Amino acid sequence: MNQRPDHGPHRPREPRVSVIVPTRNEARNLEVVLPAIAAVRPAVHEVLVVDGNSKDGTIETAQRVLPDVRIVRQTRKGKGNAMACGFAAASGDVLVMFDADGSADPQEIPRFVRALVEGADFAKGSRFTRGGGSDDITFLRKGGNAGLNLVANTLFGTRYTDLCYGYNAFWVDILPDLELPPVDLPRHPDDGMYWGDGFEIETVLNCRVAAAGLTITEVPSVEKQRMFGETNLRTFADGSRVLRTLAAERRRVGRDERGSLAPEMPAAVVPPAGHPAPPPVAAGRANGYGSNGQPVNGHSGNGHPAPGVPAVPSGSAGGPSAAATGRPAPGTSGSGAPMPAAQRPHAPSPTPRAGRDREVRAPGDERAARTPAASGQDGAPRADQVGVRYAWGEEAS
Numbered sequence: 001m002n003q004r005p006d007h008g009p010h011r012p013r014e015p016r017v018s019v020i021v022p023t024r025n026e027a028r029n030l031e032v033v034l035p036a037i038a039a040v041r042p043a044v045h046e047v048l049v050v051d052g053n054s055k056d057g058t059i060e061t062a063q064r065v066l067p068d069v070r071i072v073r074q075t076r077k078g079k080g081n082a083m084a085c086g087f088a089a090a091s092g093d094v095l096v097m098f099d100a101d102g103s104a105d106p107q108e109i110p111r112f113v114r115a116l117v118e119g120a121d122f123a124k125g126s127r128f129t130r131g132g133g134s135d136d137i138t139f140l141r142k143g144g145n146a147g148l149n150l151v152a153n154t155l156f157g158t159r160y161t162d163l164c165y166g167y168n169a170f171w172v173d174i175l176p177d178l179e180l181p182p183v184d185l186p187r188h189p190d191d192g193m194y195w196g197d198g199f200e201i202e203t204v205l206n207c208r209v210a211a212a213g214l215t216i217t218e219v220p221s222v223e224k225q226r227m228f229g230e231t232n233l234r235t236f237a238d239g240s241r242v243l244r245t246l247a248a249e250r251r252r253v254g255r256d257e258r259g260s261l262a263p264e265m266p267a268a269v270v271p272p273a274g275h276p277a278p279p280p281v282a283a284g285r286a287n288g289y290g291s292n293g294q295p296v297n298g299h300s301g302n303g304h305p306a307p308g309v310p311a312v313p314s315g316s317a318g319g320p321s322a323a324a325t326g327r328p329a330p331g332t333s334g335s336g337a338p339m340p341a342a343q344r345p346h347a348p349s350p351t352p353r354a355g356r357d358r359e360v361r362a363p364g365d366e367r368a369a370r371t372p373a374a375s376g377q378d379g380a381p382r383a384d385q386v387g388v389r390y391a392w393g394e395e396a397s
Contacts (some may be wrong), residue, residue, distance in 0.1 A: 072320030
């Protein structure tokens with residue numbers, strides 16, 4: 001049986017934190033949000049604004065209020081693609097997903113980082129665990145969220161308390177487990193979106209970290225109201241989309257389990273109707289590696305993410321260069337000369353999910369109690385449970 005890789009000893013106790021802020025016409029909100037992120041202590045390593053063709057001066061505002069901000073232009077459309085582009089361009093050890101509408105509190109970032117340093121692979125924000133709350137959620141949305149939690153926990157053996165909250169943080173070295181669509185895929189010919197490029201990204205991430213057997217910690221978070229602009233939330237439409245996402249991701253896990261005895265390539269994703277899946281990728285391109293074999297949406301050969309999306313220099317921060325970081329650029333040797341194709345980094349081979357263990361840790365306890373994962377050959381709900389723990393020190397009953 002394959003064990004989940006233990007990344008702990010190789011992770012820094014004082015990680016560099018990259019904050020990813022996807023935007024589309026959020027200029028007024030960024031005037032408040034970006035200085036608030038910059039005021040966080042300990043200071044974050046970098047802030048990346050990933051823009052989706054804003055028309056209100058979002059980029060110019062970001063550069064004015066935070067001269068060191070890094071601007072990244074997303075390669076396709078949709079929040080999922082924006083997040084993937086930010087993940088690919090970031091140079092930190094920890095990636096924080098942060099909405100631009102002012103609903104998230106940047107002073108909570110150290111709380112998420114602490115949960116990761118104490119042993120979590122993925123720190124999941126929750127408005128409904130002790131210490132959390134919301135000034136924005138309606139009674140109807142709260143009830144719908146509870147129902148979706150129940151469905152997700154039944155399908156994936158988790159104990160999530162807030163499936164539909166997008167304030168999360170995770171170690172950069174788990175990016176290959178997320179298997180997001182490569183950021184260098186061309187735009188969809190029908191002007192649609194690849195599976196994982198849209199607003200389903202948050203549910204997709206929650207499902208995939210659970211399916212990968214990663215250690216999850218829920219962190220209490222207080223959601224505030226959007227400061228400016230109109231919300232894009234639609235209660236019934238978004239709830240239906242989350243349900244379709246849960247069903248699609250559960251089918252995906254079932255296929256991976258059935259094919260885990262002799263996997264040749266990652267299983268193709270069959271999304272709900274209306275969401276085309278990414279086309280099959282050649283060897284060396286899975287998990288975010290580009291068609292030329294160089295890393296795009298994963299790590300470079302030294303374990304750090306490789307910038308693979310167009311970035312706009314801003315102020316004094318145009319993104320770390322090879323000289324600044326002491327690391328050779330992807331696809332080159334240490335001297336800067338082109339590296340032979342055979343020596344270039346390739347995508348890691350997928351680890352069969354059926355053989356991965358589910359891990360439960362008490363906060364601060366380095367010992368893990370492991371229970372074998374259920375086979376689930378027919379795609380039925382699993383009886384085993386993924387270790388969702390709580391930053392305030394108690395396990396769910």
